[in-house]
Amino acid sequence: MARPPCCDKSMVKKGLWTADEDAKLLAYISTHGTGNWTSVPKKAGLKRCGKSCRLRWTNYLRPNLKHEGFTPEEEEKIITLHATIGSRWSIIAKQLPGRTDNDVKNHWNTKLSKQLYQNGIDPITHRPVSVVMQSLKELETVTASRCCSTSANLNNVVPQPALSNLFPQQQVGLSVFSDSFSEASSYAATAKATAPPSSPTGFDWTDLLSDSILMSCDDIVGANSCFGINGENNNKGRAEICGAVMEDESNGSGSFVDAILEHDRKLCSKFYELLGDEDDVL
């Protein structure tokens, strides 16, 4: 059954907000607070949808918002976080004081993703475009020569060189593990194949640490070494990391993201320790 609209579309004004409308909304909220957004437009004397009012307030009228351009430091942070957690704009925006998720999303779509591509980096996978293209060619070759079942076990289908090209450990501060996150986010963004994970903060890492993702992580490194040399240790390691991340998450979005990056670094170190090649740790 179709969901009814949140308000009578024929009665509400759409399009750009006027200075007068802004003033009315600002005056109302500064006096009464936001409360129930559905009732805000009526009480504030606006012919707008409650959702539209909330968006206007959140993205433009709210105090302490930055309206100037993004700094190089902010851009770097966006790129790093996007590489790690994908297009979770609200989480990324929380790491940038005065910025909204809409700001970050727009800046990414209009500038950063293009910049990355021009510099030879695929903005979805954060890998060199040439490597991604090469890997896609290899995938095409293999899938054309083999009749694939619905099994998601890439080991049976994709040659290890293709996988290692797609997911090498090669970026500062990013491990193969976070690449799996990026991969998962990219899939979610492009195909919406699975329901988004859920949690009190809108994000549940235990879902992201599902077997399919972890399988690919194991496949990528080819040595069951995401969390331990032997496969039997993997679940324990996963549980430890899930628990730690969730614990950090409860402390707020800042520590939540910090926790992700910290675990990323730890995993990176652990990975190379296990391979006995610590010199390569970035």
Next chain:
DNA sequence: AATAGTCGCAACCGCCAGGGG
């Protein structure tokens, strides 16, 4: 000067999760 093309930002849309009745 007029028109087409591009860019960047603001706003909208539809979906989802959580909370309350």
Next chain:
DNA sequence: CCCCCTGGCGGTTGCGACTAT
């Protein structure tokens, strides 16, 4: 336990400003 309402999110579209021809 179910249903409805609301807020929040990510993707997409619309539109004005700017630039190139």
